[in-house]
Amino acid sequence: MADITKRSEDYSRWYLDVIQAAELAENSPVRGSMVIRPTGFAIWESIQRTLDDKFKELGHVNAYFPLLIPKSFLAKEAQHVEGFAKECAIVTHSRLKSTTKDGKPSVEPDPDSKLEEELIIRPTSETIIWDQFRKWIMSYRDLPVLINQWANVMRWEMRTRLFLRTSEFLWQEGHTAHATAKEARDETLQMLEVYRWFAEEYLAMPVITGPKTPRERFAGAVETFSIEAMMQDNKALQAGTSHDLGQNFAKAFDVKYQTAEETQEYVWATSWGVSTRLIGALIMCHSDDKGLVLPPKVAQRKVVIVPIYRSDEEKELVLNKAKEIAEQLKPVAGFVHIDDRDKMRPGWKFGEWERKGIPIRLELGPRDVGNNETVMATRHDCNKTSVSLDGLAETISEALDRMQKELFETALKRREENTHILETWEEFTTLYNAEGGFSYCHHCGETECEESIQDETKVTIRNIPLHSEDEEGSCIRCGKPSKKRVLFAQAY
RNA sequence: CGGGGCGUGGCGCAGUCCGGCAGCGCAUCUGCUUUGGGAGCAGAGGGCCACAGGUUCGAAUCCUGUCGCCCCGACCA
Incomplete structure (x- = not known):
């Protein structure tokens, strides 16, 4: 067993060393996909069990939708295609053919088996689920529909890292349909709160909740909310998202219901998810130079x-x-x-x-x-x-109770010590040229301004914290008027 | 996908410049002694040197290509 690299020496090496030392996961022969070993999978099972109980307590039911999605489905919601087009795996053939290559046995796709319509390996399931919702939802009596599924999804990533970003990952995706905009918004916020509760009570990981800025919104959402946690290197990690989808998917998939007044209305939707990334968050939040540290509530073997x-x-x-x-x-x-x-x-x-x-x-x-x-x-x-x-x-x-509590308190204290309220651009660049961390700053809300900040400093707006009070101020970057402070950090 | 680094028993590495029997440490197996913070001694097993071509009497080593991993950028949960 090789020694674990010290956090102070090389944080990302340390992260990979902990995963290896604790036998959580390893790379598979296919780039970007990982083998989750029993010790790592036990953590996922623990996460699943707790969240699954909670979802059901709130009235959601589990279902399973297929891995393969007709190519045409993905094209139906304009924003959605644009967001995912660049990272989709595509199935084009249904058969292999034996051949020989350089005198050795080999296989290749059988050209005769080329598919009429190519299939997409789901990067997320909105499209295939909404195609079914059209059949399930006829009247206001059918609403709300509260579905969750535990599944794998695939996003063809350029640069991967065990748990934090893999091409294939495991997650849960909740998909709901409602009669009114308010119900959908309430559901979005309710599930965001479930994620906050889970992160803080079970993972002992304090998080900041709030809406994302338009440029970080989920493709196809009206509003995206996130929970953001601080890792031990002071960087932020988005640990869960909850989306208010408005009527975007209902319109794209023509999902209408008949109201009590006998009119036809499009339904309102949400989706929300957490993934195996949470395991990465857990590692980077609590573990030390000796290896993994698990909060008691997450540990299968306590x-x-x-x-x-x-x-x-x-x-x-x-x-x-x-x-x-x-x-x-x-x-x-x-x-x-x-x-x-x-x-x-x-x-x-x-x-x-x-x-x-x-x-x-x-x-x-x-x-x-x-x-x-x-x-x-x-x-x-x-x-x-x-x-x-x-x-x-x-x-x-x-x-065990004390450990759970102390882990949370230590993480919270670390976050507070590394969170700053900043007023000037000079303070901002000074902070992010040095130790970094979270900062609350005024921002004008304009996308170009937000991008210029990222271009110059790699710092992004993580979200607009729900706890952030209205307050007059001027944008940290451009000086234009602002009514709220937002959360800035370098992110994973 | 661009720049850099690296692929040699399970893990960590030396050997590559300058071609000539594939090595070291840890781990594994056997035996004896051990056991309150990673035990000692003796012996044993395990490698198509990432893969594919080429040069050569001879390639881990030289040349060409491909793949993978790590770091840094662009993209993302």
């Missing part, structure tokens, strides 16, 4: 017991006690893994579970059993303390 023994008698004593403890902890920590591998020494196991981010490690040796205690090591602060075996479930439960 506690691991490392037994320590020499002789067979000690082994029996310690393992029996470990099993007892594991059983006792089930109600507060779920399945507790006992690492009884004989071939590895305790110190090696400590290192491994640290790399993999297990929140709590219990070290249990004959001395501990004799004293009716165990050594509890907490991953987030790397502290070790002896704790009594009496009331251990309570102790562990409290420790």
